[in-house]
Amino acid sequence: MFKPLFLTAAAVAVAAPAVAQTAPDIAQVQRHLQAVSTMTANFLQTDRAGKVLTGTLTLKKPGKVRFQYEKSVPILIVGDGKDLWFLDYSVGQKSRWPVGNSPLGVLLDPTKDISRFATVQPTGNPNIVSVEARDPKRPEFGRITLVFAKQASAPGGLMLQGWVALDSQGNRTSIRLSNQQFGVPVSDQAFKWRDPKRGSVRN
Structure with a gap:
């Protein structure tokens, strides 16, 4: 069964020898x-079973995101600024979560102070920064580990490489990014969607 990529999740980076956490890394991610x-x-x-899907990501802060999957996948995931919608056009179903309750919320809310709920994870590579974010008081929201490469030309000197989402049942999904473009014009129309009534097709 296909599950929302933010509520399931897998590894973007492999484990490596421990290095000390540093406040500058957290500040740079912020x-x-x-x-x-x-x-x-x-x-x-990539999900926990090794199934691979591809698509395009469009993000606009605050709160807007769209995961458009390859044409053979009748799934659409959209954050409209308030809620995160999981739309399955093959069965005509939709599910909704408040954006702030999703692990992905850390990427969508620029006002969040991540130093309050995020910790630097060891990578063994000084050019890679890995940060895990979770709310210890709300473990049902799961957690997300963001992986960045240090790159002077990228925003804040970091290039987001992807992330690992892990739900409260231990299900994992990894997202790897490529061809990242920042500061590009994005219309709010990109986050509109059609109700997935049975027999309809996605936007």
Whole structure:
């Protein structure tokens, strides 16, 4: 069964020897998140069974995101600024979660102070920054681990490479990004969607 990529999840980076957590890394991630207003990218999604799907990502802060899957997948995931919608056009179903309750909320809300709920994870590579974000008081929301490469030309000096989402049942899905573009014009129309009534097709 296909599950929403934010409520399931897998690894973008492999484990490596431990390195000390550093406040500058957290501050740099915060600067990156605040510097990004829009982003587009290609994504490759891998679930815990190894199934791979591809598509395009469109993001506009605050709160808007669209995961458009390859044509053979009748699924659409859209954040409209308030809610995150999981739309399955093959069965005519939709589900909704408040954006702030999704692990993805850390990417969509530039006002979040991630130093309050995020920790740097060891990578063993000084050019890679990995940050895990979760709310210890609300474990049912799951957690997300963001992976960045240090790159001077990117917003805040970091290039988002992807993330790992893990739900409260331990299901994992990884997202790897490519062809990232920042600050590009993005219309609010990109986050509109059609109700997935049985027999309809996605936008």
